[in-house]
Amino acid sequence: MNSRKFFAFTLFLLWSFLGFASDINNRPSISTAIDTTQVNALNLKADALKEINPDSSLYFCKKAAAWSNKLKFKPGLAQAAINAGNAYIILSQYKEALGEFTKAQQIFTSLVQESSSKTFKTGLARAYASMAVVHSEINNYPMALDFYGKALKIYLETHQKNYCAKVYNNIGIVYKSQKRYPHALEYLQKALMLQKETNDASMPTTLTNMGAIAFEQQNYQLAENYYHQAEQAFEKIGASRNNALLLTYWGDLCLQKKDHTQANNYYQKALAGYQSMQNDFGAALVWYKISGLQFELGQYLAALTSAEKSLQLAQSIGTQDQIIEDEKRISEIYAALNQPQAELIHYKKYIAARDALNNWENNKKFLRAEMNFEYQKKEALIHEENKRQNQLFWFVVIGGLLLIGLVFVTYNRLQIKRRLTLQKEVAEYEQKALHLQMNPHFVFNCLSSISSFILQNGTDSAIKYLAKFSKLMRLTLEYSKASLIPVHKEIESLQHYLELEQLRFHKKFDFTIQASTSVEDDMALPPLLIQPFVENAILHGIVPKETNGNIDIVFKVEQEQLVCIITDDGIGLSKSMAIKENSVKAHESMALEITKKRLEMIESTTHQKARVLIEEASDQPSGTQVTLYLPIQYLTNQNN
Numbered sequence: 001m002n003s004r005k006f007f008a009f010t011l012f013l014l015w016s017f018l019g020f021a022s023d024i025n026n027r028p029s030i031s032t033a034i035d036t037t038q039v040n041a042l043n044l045k046a047d048a049l050k051e052i053n054p055d056s057s058l059y060f061c062k063k064a065a066a067w068s069n070k071l072k073f074k075p076g077l078a079q080a081a082i083n084a085g086n087a088y089i090i091l092s093q094y095k096e097a098l099g100e101f102t103k104a105q106q107i108f109t110s111l112v113q114e115s116s117s118k119t120f121k122t123g124l125a126r127a128y129a130s131m132a133v134v135h136s137e138i139n140n141y142p143m144a145l146d147f148y149g150k151a152l153k154i155y156l157e158t159h160q161k162n163y164c165a166k167v168y169n170n171i172g173i174v175y176k177s178q179k180r181y182p183h184a185l186e187y188l189q190k191a192l193m194l195q196k197e198t199n200d201a202s203m204p205t206t207l208t209n210m211g212a213i214a215f216e217q218q219n220y221q222l223a224e225n226y227y228h229q230a231e232q233a234f235e236k237i238g239a240s241r242n243n244a245l246l247l248t249y250w251g252d253l254c255l256q257k258k259d260h261t262q263a264n265n266y267y268q269k270a271l272a273g274y275q276s277m278q279n280d281f282g283a284a285l286v287w288y289k290i291s292g293l294q295f296e297l298g299q300y301l302a303a304l305t306s307a308e309k310s311l312q313l314a315q316s317i318g319t320q321d322q323i324i325e326d327e328k329r330i331s332e333i334y335a336a337l338n339q340p341q342a343e344l345i346h347y348k349k350y351i352a353a354r355d356a357l358n359n360w361e362n363n364k365k366f367l368r369a370e371m372n373f374e375y376q377k378k379e380a381l382i383h384e385e386n387k388r389q390n391q392l393f394w395f396v397v398i399g400g401l402l403l404i405g406l407v408f409v410t411y412n413r414l415q416i417k418r419r420l421t422l423q424k425e426v427a428e429y430e431q432k433a434l435h436l437q438m439n440p441h442f443v444f445n446c447l448s449s450i451s452s453f454i455l456q457n458g459t460d461s462a463i464k465y466l467a468k469f470s471k472l473m474r475l476t477l478e479y480s481k482a483s484l485i486p487v488h489k490e491i492e493s494l495q496h497y498l499e500l501e502q503l504r505f506h507k508k509f510d511f512t513i514q515a516s517t518s519v520e521d522d523m524a525l526p527p528l529l530i531q532p533f534v535e536n537a538i539l540h541g542i543v544p545k546e547t548n549g550n551i552d553i554v555f556k557v558e559q560e561q562l563v564c565i566i567t568d569d570g571i572g573l574s575k576s577m578a579i580k581e582n583s584v585k586a587h588e589s590m591a592l593e594i595t596k597k598r599l600e601m602i603e604s605t606t607h608q609k610a611r612v613l614i615e616e617a618s619d620q621p622s623g624t625q626v627t628l629y630l631p632i633q634y635l636t637n638q639n640n
Helices: 002-020 034-049 054-071 074-090 094-114 118-137 141-157 161-177 181-198 203-216 220-237 244-256 260-276 280-296 300-317 320-336 340-437 440-457 459-479 487-504 531-542 573-580 586-606 635-639
Strands: 509-515 523-525 549-558 561-568 611-616 624-631
Touching: 034 054, 034 074, 054 074, 074 094, 074 118, 094 118, 118 141, 118 161, 141 161, 161 181, 161 203, 181 203, 203 220, 203 244, 220 244, 244 260, 244 280, 260 280, 280 300, 280 320, 300 320, 320 340, 340 586, 440 459, 459 487, 487 509, 487 523, 487 531, 487 549, 523 561, 531 549, 531 561, 531 573, 531 586, 531 624, 573 611, 586 611, 586 624
Parallel strands: 509 549
Antiparallel strands: 549 561, 561 624, 611 624
16 A cells, blocks of 8 residues: 555656646747747647647647757747656656756756846756656656755745745655655655745645655554644635545545544545546545455455456556556455456456566666666766866966956056047037038028018018027027027927928928926936937928928937937838938938937936937828937036
């Protein structure tokens, strides 16, 4: 019976870490390309199929790995290896499983070296834990504990209490399988403590395992206490349908006390639970226990029926040690029924099943020895490689320190030179910007438009526009002396400029200028920075358009930056560039070049990002949108 309990524990251990290794696909992908999304979808399919159809799971794993190799998508390749390893465990192909988990471990190790991402560290821990599962399955307990220790170290470093609890639980199960009960209880207690902190749903199972250990130590009172605690925990988390294992152990405890009626009640409830979960392994175990109870009571025909049901389930899922116990029990029942021929048939089947299991155990020993040899060989190679890398490291460190010193001196000199150059260029660029904004061509065109307006509309209207022109000239000269002006002053300047341009182009366009409430009164920006883009919107967007147009200017604060958006519904960026290919474009090139230089100066002096984005307008059929991202500056800072 002890071997059967151990096998049940091993199944729980396997369940725990198969689930453990599957959720990396739910992490954000490091790539937004649709191909990596397809890789993640293939890995999810492989994970979902690993228990019900491991062969299909392997097919999707291979497909995901092929795509990952093609895309050089390491996380997808590592997860495909984890999923393949899980499928191989289900198929009892442990050498292949260990190979896949080792591959995943190597990939995650390289990813952790490239990035300290918690996701990659968690993946590495899962690979170690999965390798521990393989070694547990072949009874290589020292190696299993070694890999669990590596996984636990990472989970402790990354403060993942729920995963730490799972590792503690599985280490306890390994010690329990070795009958090292004090160590088993120590680690199960650690798991229980963390599970209570996190209200983990596996807490009742840990209490059940602790009760089973107390039962095997023949401390039946302590076992009963643990079982009662497990019952309360199941009720608290609302998962009483998952307590079939606990009900089975309650049946064992009642049977030990010779309370056959209560034992049978517990076994029947456990059987119903396993059947509702479609857990054939658990159901086979409970039918075997029921047959033992019936046999003890002399109910041989009922015991035979129960044992045959257990045998049928064990054969369907290939549980070799359960088949051995069932064949032996059936042989004993036929002996009690005085049917020697049937007794002999099943006794022979019992011997054959036992020999097959012994051969399998021997194969496990050879496989364990082979895996240990390969691991030791790998560790020796890693040790030698580490030794060479340490030597290289010190050479690199010494050379690096010398190089850093040289780079520091050179960089210092360059920075000083760059600051002096920028300071020298500031005045030049500001004057160029002024000339760009109010060049003679613009002045001539405005005066010509005003003259025409006088002839067509009379002196009163013309005087109003002459006043605006005069004010614009005065504001421009005044602003050119300051390094920063308030946003509302910039809006006032743009208002006058656009009204004059409306006169010049005979109401060819309408305009709006808005400032968001997030723009504070003392927020400021460099003078004469926006006008060249507004002029471009008029000349290259609206004027070539057959119908009238609109220009919208918006000032707002977004992500700790002052943002200015200039949008026109003109002919659009692409058409404008095509028209300008054969025309003289020195004026526009100068505007863009000067603006870029001014933005570089802003970045240098404020140590914050400043950039301009020019693109097709996305919210209308045609047009261009210019977006300037500027550091938030205040007039108070300038005054200080």
